[in-house]
Amino acid sequence: MATKKGGSFRVGDRIGRLAMLLSVAMNLVLLFRLHKGGIFADEAPLQRRPExxxxxxxxxxxxxxxxxxxxxxxxxxxxxxxxxxxxxxxxxxxxxxxxWKQTGEKGTVVIPGWRTMSYFSDAAALCWFLEPEFAAEVRRLHRLVGNAVSGDGRHVVVGTGSTQLFQAALYALSDGGDARDPPASVVSAAPYYSSYPAVTDYLRSGLFRWAGDAHAFKGESYIELVCSPNNPDGSIREAVLSSEAGKTIHDLAYYWPQYTPITDRADHEIMLFTVSKSTGHAGTRIGWALVKDREVARKMVKFIELNTIGVSKDSQLRAAKLLKVVSDGYELERADEHxxxxxxxxxxxxxxxxxxxxxxxxxxxxxxxxxxxxxxxxxxxxxxxxxxxxxxxxxxxxxxxxxxxxxxxxxxxxxxxxxxxxxxxxxxxxxxxxxxxxxxxxxxxxxxx
Ligand SMILES: Cc1ncc(COP(=O)(O)O)c(C=O)c1O
Missing domain, CATH: 3.90.1150.10 (Aspartate Aminotransferase, domain 1)
Structure with missing residues (x-):
C-alpha cells in the first residue's frame, strides 16, 4: 500500500509540474504575441500600458x-x-x-428559441435570406428621411455590414465576362476610404483589382466607388469618371441627417447603407443595398449565398427594431421630440x-x-x-x-x-x-x- 501511495503521489507530482510548465509556456507565448502586436495587431508599433x-x-x-x-x-x-x-x-x-440608453426598452429585442432557425426568410424571394420586417423598416426609414429612392422598383439586399455588400457588388459588376478578360479596375477618388483597396485585393481575385485614384485612371472600363459624404474628408461627392462601360457603386453610409443636410433623394444603380453609421450599431453587422437592376441584385445575393449562406436573421430582427424606433421617434404622435x-x-x-x-x-x-x-x-x-x-x-x-x-x-x-x-x-x-x-x-x- 505504502509503495502504491508513494507511486500515485509521484505521478500526481509529475502531473502538477507538467501543468505548471504548460502554464508558464502559455504565458510566455501570450507575452510574445503582445510584444509582437499580435493581439492588437493594427497598432503594433505602440507599446500598450494599462492606461x-x-x-x-x-x-x-x-x-x-x-x-x-x-x-x-x-x-x-x-x-x-x-x-x-x-x-x-x-x-x-x-x-x-x-x-439608445435614453430610449430605455424601446429597442430591446427578444427572440424565442424556436425563431430564426431556418436558413430561409422567404424562399421564393430574390433575396431569400432577407427578413421582410427588416426590408419594410428600411423602406420606411428612407421614405421618412428622403435620402434615397427605395420604393418597389428597388431591390433590397441585406449584408453582413455594408463591407460584405461592397464585395458582393464588386462580384456582381465584374462577373459574367469571358474568363480570359483582365480583372475589372476598381477606383475611387483620393482621398478614399482606406478599406476599399484592402477589401478589393485581399483575396487577389481574378474578377477585379484595385486600380487607385479615380482622378488618375485612364480607360473606359472600371468600377468607381463613390462615397458621399466621403470617408475620410467629409466632402459631398459625385462620380468623377464617365463612360458607357464604366460602373459605379455609391457608398452612402454617412448620408443621414446627423452628418449632412439631405439635399435630394439619391437614385443610383447600387447604393450601400449600414446601421453602423445610421443608428450607431456597428456590432450588429447589418448593412443593406438598394439595387436598381434585378440581375445585379441576383448576383449580389449569389455572392452572399456563397460567402456566408445568408445573413444573421437575429441581427436583421434587431436592426429592424432599431430602425423602427428611429422612425417611430418622428412618426408617432406620442413620441417625445427631446x-x-x-x-x-x-x-x-x-x-x-x-x-x-x-x-x-x-x-x-x-x-x-x-x-x-x-x-x-x-x-x-x-x-x-x-x-x-x-x-x-x-x-x-x-x-x-x-x-x-x-x-x-x-x-x-x-x-x-x-x-x-x-x-x-x-x-x-x-x-x-x-x-x-x-x-x-x-x-x-x-x-x-
Ligand atoms: C464609407 C464606409 N463604408 C462602409 C463602412 C463599413 O460599414 P459596415 O460596418 O456596415 O461594414 C464604413 C465603416 O467605417 C465606412 O466608413
Whole structure:
C-alpha cells in the first residue's frame, strides 16, 4: 500500500509540474504575441500600458488591412485618465450609446428559441435570406428621411455590414465576362476610404483589382466607388469618371441627417447603407443595398449565398427594431421630440463637437480642417451644416511631415493620410467616440503648440 501511495503521489507530482510548465509556456507565448502586436495587431508599433487599454474603446471598424484575429476587449471606461492614450483611429460609433440608453426598452429585442432557425426568410424571394420586417423598416426609414429612392422598383439586399455588400457588388459588376478578360479596375477618388483597396485585393481575385485614384485612371472600363459624404474628408461627392462601360457603386453610409443636410433623394444603380453609421450599431453587422437592376441584385445575393449562406436573421430582427424606433421617434404622435429623435440628437452632438474642434484647431496654429458649405436639408426643412463622422486634419507646420507619428507621440492615435491615398501630413480622426474620449482629445490638442 505504502509503495502504491508513494507511486500515485509521484505521478500526481509529475502531473502538477507538467501543468505548471504548460502554464508558464502559455504565458510566455501570450507575452510574445503582445510584444509582437499580435493581439492588437493594427497598432503594433505602440507599446500598450494599462492606461492605454483603459481608453481603447472597441476598435471594431473592421478595416481589413488593419485587423487580424479576434480580440477580447475590456469593458468601456467610465472615466478616462488624463494621460491615457486616446484612440480615434477607428470610426467606432459609440457616440450614439447615450441616445439608445435614453430610449430605455424601446429597442430591446427578444427572440424565442424556436425563431430564426431556418436558413430561409422567404424562399421564393430574390433575396431569400432577407427578413421582410427588416426590408419594410428600411423602406420606411428612407421614405421618412428622403435620402434615397427605395420604393418597389428597388431591390433590397441585406449584408453582413455594408463591407460584405461592397464585395458582393464588386462580384456582381465584374462577373459574367469571358474568363480570359483582365480583372475589372476598381477606383475611387483620393482621398478614399482606406478599406476599399484592402477589401478589393485581399483575396487577389481574378474578377477585379484595385486600380487607385479615380482622378488618375485612364480607360473606359472600371468600377468607381463613390462615397458621399466621403470617408475620410467629409466632402459631398459625385462620380468623377464617365463612360458607357464604366460602373459605379455609391457608398452612402454617412448620408443621414446627423452628418449632412439631405439635399435630394439619391437614385443610383447600387447604393450601400449600414446601421453602423445610421443608428450607431456597428456590432450588429447589418448593412443593406438598394439595387436598381434585378440581375445585379441576383448576383449580389449569389455572392452572399456563397460567402456566408445568408445573413444573421437575429441581427436583421434587431436592426429592424432599431430602425423602427428611429422612425417611430418622428412618426408617432406620442413620441417625445427631446428623447426619441435620433437624427436631432446626432446632429446636436456633431454640430457641437465640430464647433469646439474648429476653435481648438484655429487656436493651435499647427493644424487645419476642411471647410464645408451649409445646405438646405429637406428632412429638417432648415439650413444645416455638414458635420462629418471624421475630421480630416492637416499639418500646417513644415516640420510635422508625419502627422500620425506626431500625434502618436502625444498619445493620440489617428490614421495617416497615406492609407487613404493622400499624404502623411494628413490624418483621419474619428468624431464618433464617447464624450469623455472626445473631451480629452480636445484638451490634449489644445495643449499642443
Ligand atoms: C464609407 C464606409 N463604408 C462602409 C463602412 C463599413 O460599414 P459596415 O460596418 O456596415 O461594414 C464604413 C465603416 O467605417 C465606412 O466608413
Amino acid at each position: 492605454e487599454l483603459a481608453l481603447r474603446t472597441c476598435p471594431v471598424e473592421m478595416e481589413a488591412e488593419r485587423r487580424e484575429g479576434t480580440e477580447k476587449l475590456p469593458p468601456p471606461p467610465r472615466s478616462v485618465a488624463e494621460n491615457a492614450v486616446i484612440n480615434l483611429d477607428h470610426g467606432d460609433p459609440t457616440v450614439f450609446e447615450s441616445f 428623447t426619441d429623435r435620433l437624427f436631432d440628437f446626432g446632429r446636436r452632438i456633431m454640430a457641437a463637437r465640430w464647433e469646439r474642434l474648429r476653435e481648438v484647431v484655429k487656436a493651435s496654429g499647427i493644424f487645419s480642417l476642411p471647410e464645408f458649405p451649409d445646405g438646405f436639408c429637406e428632412f429638417t426643412k432648415e439650413r444645416t451644416g455638414i458635420y462629418p463622422a471624421f475630421a480630416w486634419l492637416k499639418s500646417e507646420k513644415a516640420e510635422i511631415e508625419d502627422l500620425e507619428s506626431y500625434l502618436r507621440s502625444q498619445k493620440i492615435l489617428t490614421r495617416s493620410g497615406k492609407h487613404f491615398g493622400a499624404g502623411s501630413n494628413y490624418v483621419r480622426v474619428s468624431m464618433l467616440d464617447r464624450d469623455e474620449t472626445f473631451d480629452l482629445f480636445l484638451n490634449r490638442l489644445s495643449s499642443l503648440r
